[in-house]
Amino acid sequence: MEPAAQDCHQPIIQIKNVSFHYRDQQVIKDLNFTIKERDFVGMVGSNGAGKTTLLRMIVGLLPAVEGSIELFGQPIRKFQDWERIGYVPQKNSFNPLFPATVREVVMSGLYNRKKMFRRLTRLDHQKCEDALEVMRIQDIADKRIGALSGGQQQRVFLARALINRPDLLILDEPTIGIDAETQAGFFELITHMHAHHHMTFLMVTHDLDMVKDYLGESPVSQNGKIQFYVRHSHEIENCAEVDLQHSLV
Amino acid sequence: MLDILLSDFFQRALIGGVLIGLTAPLIGIFLVLRRLSMIGDTLSHVTIAGVALGFLIEVYPLAAGLVFAVLASFAIEKLRKAYKSYAELSIAIIMSGGVALASLFFTLGMGYNTDVMSYLFGSIYTLDTTDIYMVGGVTIIVIAVVVMFFKEFFLLSFEEDAASVSGLPVKMMNMIITVLTALVVSTAIKIVGALLVSALLTIPVAISLLLARSFRSSIVLSVIISEIAVIGGLMLAGVFNLAPGATIVLLLISLLIVTLVGKKGFTT
Numbered sequence: 001m002e003p004a005a006q007d008c009h010q011p012i013i014q015i016k017n018v019s020f021h022y023r024d025q026q027v028i029k030d031l032n033f034t035i036k037e038r039d040f041v042g043m044v045g046s047n048g049a050g051k052t053t054l055l056r057m058i059v060g061l062l063p064a065v066e067g068s069i070e071l072f073g074q075p076i077r078k079f080q081d082w083e084r085i086g087y088v089p090q091k092n093s094f095n096p097l098f099p100a101t102v103r104e105v106v107m108s109g110l111y112n113r114k115k116m117f118r119r120l121t122r123l124d125h126q127k128c129e130d131a132l133e134v135m136r137i138q139d140i141a142d143k144r145i146g147a148l149s150g151g152q153q154q155r156v157f158l159a160r161a162l163i164n165r166p167d168l169l170i171l172d173e174p175t176i177g178i179d180a181e182t183q184a185g186f187f188e189l190i191t192h193m194h195a196h197h198h199m200t201f202l203m204v205t206h207d208l209d210m211v212k213d214y215l216g217e218s219p220v221s222q223n224g225k226i227q228f229y230v231r232h233s234h235e236i237e238n239c240a241e242v243d244l245q246h247s248l249v
Numbered sequence: 250m251l252d253i254l255l256s257d258f259f260q261r262a263l264i265g266g267v268l269i270g271l272t273a274p275l276i277g278i279f280l281v282l283r284r285l286s287m288i289g290d291t292l293s294h295v296t297i298a299g300v301a302l303g304f305l306i307e308v309y310p311l312a313a314g315l316v317f318a319v320l321a322s323f324a325i326e327k328l329r330k331a332y333k334s335y336a337e338l339s340i341a342i343i344m345s346g347g348v349a350l351a352s353l354f355f356t357l358g359m360g361y362n363t364d365v366m367s368y369l370f371g372s373i374y375t376l377d378t379t380d381i382y383m384v385g386g387v388t389i390i391v392i393a394v395v396v397m398f399f400k401e402f403f404l405l406s407f408e409e410d411a412a413s414v415s416g417l418p419v420k421m422m423n424m425i426i427t428v429l430t431a432l433v434v435s436t437a438i439k440i441v442g443a444l445l446v447s448a449l450l451t452i453p454v455a456i457s458l459l460l461a462r463s464f465r466s467s468i469v470l471s472v473i474i475s476e477i478a479v480i481g482g483l484m485l486a487g488v489f490n491l492a493p494g495a496t497i498v499l500l501l502i503s504l505l506i507v508t509l510v511g512k513k514g515f516t517t
Contacts, residue, residue: 059413060414080416082415082416087411094408095407098406098407099461099466101462101463101464104463104465108407112415112417117397142462
């Protein structure tokens, strides 16, 4: 996974010797894998390949049987900076009859451990309006989420993920159940974001054709039935640009 | 007729009913949206076992019922973890356990059948001052906790994985909601009755889901609907000498039918 040339980008996700099995079935075996800042990684595989299992381990929802996972240099068990991660779920992960407006859903991107017991501030509301504007969904902000099309719903979840201006964006099969035209539009949107914003992307998908255009024809690595396609950060920015970004932070 | 409505016992029932009419949908919305509507039913059956034991050993029955309900809420969460893919199993196991214990205590203390009937179907005559204090205490706790965790409960109900990825203590919040349900159910059964209490947790929410667009408005609507049914149902029970559990639930179902028909009229 490491690029051959010297790289000044910091590691965002480090997976070391990770294995996982359900009873007798080995799903992931001795996986070593590093995602650096501003990389775009596509995790591709058929149903049952273990993509979701790996994703759940990376975000701490599932403990690894063996090995270790670090997020932003911290072991996953001790990780606290959840606002640095934006998460876009599968379209069918929520109840479409849930009585929530687009604005309420986008706002929920701010509800993390650090915000517990705290009231939302005027700045929080402004962040929500900004996220709605960036995704161009202000005009549907007061509509019920279940009444929207699949493409609109994914823009809402993207706005929710971006509300904290995260460093890492995780997308779990974001285009499942969405028509081909909307899928293409959504993929264009996130690749544009990758090219123009200092963010790292990890996307789980079963759609090989979609990732090949942006991440290259061949996987850079494979573990079991999961293939990893990567567009490395050093392909889109040099070390001088990275230093400038770090000095701004 | 008005004499009954002005009597002390009816006034107490009205105060207790209005408080329960507030707390039941406030907790019920999080149960319905997380598809755990049956938890209320389970906890009410276990509460009856506690009430029956209370009569048997001469301890304040509602307190014994509350302890049973809280213990059962812990047991449900434990079993939910043990049978992750079959979460409803925990509800079936605890419910049958509660009914079994209740019938055991009933048969051990044959003399108090009349009192037990009021716990099964509700009564406007049995609420005393201690009960009012208990309902009042539970109301304060429920409102305080829901206000404190409102945004976290919203995310938990909308999408549990997103709540986990945000670092929220999902297990603890699930436990809090279940314990609050136990508190509401055990204090509500004296008015609505154990067999009907889950209706007060779920039907106002079911109606609000048909009408409300936002989460906040669905909470407000479900509380309004619940209060209409509780106050109306208690008055009908007082005037016609009926079990208030029956009148409240039948009023709720009537409101649901009217809403469904009205909604269909608008959409077709």
